[in-house]
Amino acid sequence: MLVSILIGACSSSEAGTTASKASNSREATTDQSPSSSEQPASKLDWTDCDVGRNTQCATLQVPLDWAEPTGPKIGLALVRVLATGDRIGSLIGNPGGPGGSGLEFLGADPFSEALTRRFDTVSWDPRGVGKSTPVSCNESVPDLLALDPDPDTAAEQAALDQAAEAISTDCADSDLSLLEHISTVEVAKDLEAIRVALGDEPLNYIGFSYGTQIGQAYAEMYPKKIRSMVLDGVVDPSLGYTEFLLGQTAAFDASFEENVKRCEQAGPEECGVRDLGAAYDQVHSMVEEEPLGSGDSVLGPGELATAAIMTGYYEDGWQDLGPALAAGLEGDGSALRDLADQYYDFGAFTAYVGVVCTDTPPPDSPAAYESFADAAREVSPRFGGSVANELLPCATWPVEAAAAAAAVTAAGAPPILVIGNTRDPATPYENAVTVSESLESGVLVTAEISGHTAYGTNACVTKIVDDYLINLAVPKADPRCT
Secondary structure, three states: OOOOOOOOOOOOOOOOOOOOOEEOOOOOOOOOOOOHHHOOOOOOOOEEOOOOOOEEEEEEEEEOOOOOOOOOEEEEEEEEEOOOOOOOEEEEEEOOOOOEOHHHHHHOOOOOHHHHHHEEEEEEEOOEOOOOOEOOOOOOHHHHHOOOOOOOOHHHHHHHHHHHHHHHHHHHHHOHHHHOOOOHHHHHHHHHHHHHHOOOOOEEEEEEOHHHHHHHHHHHHOHHHEEEEEEEOOOOOOOOHHHHHHHHHHHHHHHHHHHHHHHHHHOHHHHOOOOHHHHHHHHHHHHHHOOEOOHHHOEOHHHHHHHHHHHHHOOOOHHHHHHHHHHHHOOOOHHHHHHHHHHHOOEOHHHHHHHHHHHOOOOOOHHHHHHHHHHHHHHOOOOHHHHHHOOHHHHHOOEEOOOOOOOOOOOOOOOEEEEEEEEOOOOOHHHHHHHHHHOOOEEEEEEEEEOOOOOOOOHHHHHHHHHHHHHOOOOOOOOOEO
16 A cells, blocks of 8 residues: 555556566665755746645756756656744655655645744655656556455456556556656655755755655765654665565554454444444445445445555544444445545555556566465455555566665764654554664654654654754654653
């Protein structure tokens, strides 16, 4: 599933029709920090825009291929809100995804008044996303999402493979040159270009979920350019494609079981059903026979699994899932479909796939991918198929991954806050522990809560982050926020 969805604060080498895979020309995160003069000059012309309150927008031109800085350019859409008080500098934020829009993120006022008073807050749509130069090959995506992601017949598996390959083929035909250059490494180089364009001040950065992977890639390349960095809901770059998704599958399964337990404790009057697990399985049996609803509001097996997984991103997901399942048992799947749509609407699917498929090597054929999906189903019979097969286009993706998974040390960087929720299914807590230990200057902050990411949700974490970003106050030990 998507690495990040911020709540209220965040898939053949054997295929005959898919173009042969191009090499992803991104380089590993071992660059030396370039001086500002080595970044291509680009003027930011800020104008008022209606992204949110008091927002200004600009477009930054950057190289399509950072290995050819004088070659073709693409546009990055930026947004900022000027500091209302004594300004420290710019604070750049990324909401995750991959595929999340920074313009939408900043327009939702994600930061505290303490931060907006002291910083110009800035975000951007990463390359391939939204109002930046976008990946456009999305026409075949609804066909894949409409299928059962957990096939139990050869015909269902064949349909899933065909739909996934169609996405890969469309993207190879229309967006290949951009897809060769949307890796996290290139996005991190864009972040450096943004920093320089904003005035060449030291970087203040807060990344949520996949945004933490961007932050780590930046810190590895440009450790001396950083003033402060916060990583909230942490991706562990030492995990490969299958290892990360299998861990995420286990965490979503554990999150669902926690919701089952809390629903039982609350009782049917508050939860909506007596047994959340049994209710889910019953609705699943219903939609396997015949989907509920029609048209854009249909609820099939894929939408049902996505709805349940979506509530794992919430701190109290059972409060939404229980009543929605109760309605589903009565033949009304609209509330469950609404939950699924919250997930589908978060980011651009092909931009998301384009990054994940090329950051580290996925299973590289439909047969290999089917074996991986079987392994995910062993981890979670309910959700393994959905988590794995959402990314099935990776099996036939036209751009190969060029780098293996590797831990980041960011030698020479200042203290970096690494925040993990103990019951986070999208980026399991163990990721934060591992990253805080692998970073030379990592500082762990534990939030003993459910849900995905903690800033803006947990008052303790929010205060620690604000104090660190404003005053560079670093906790002496893990504060264990509750």
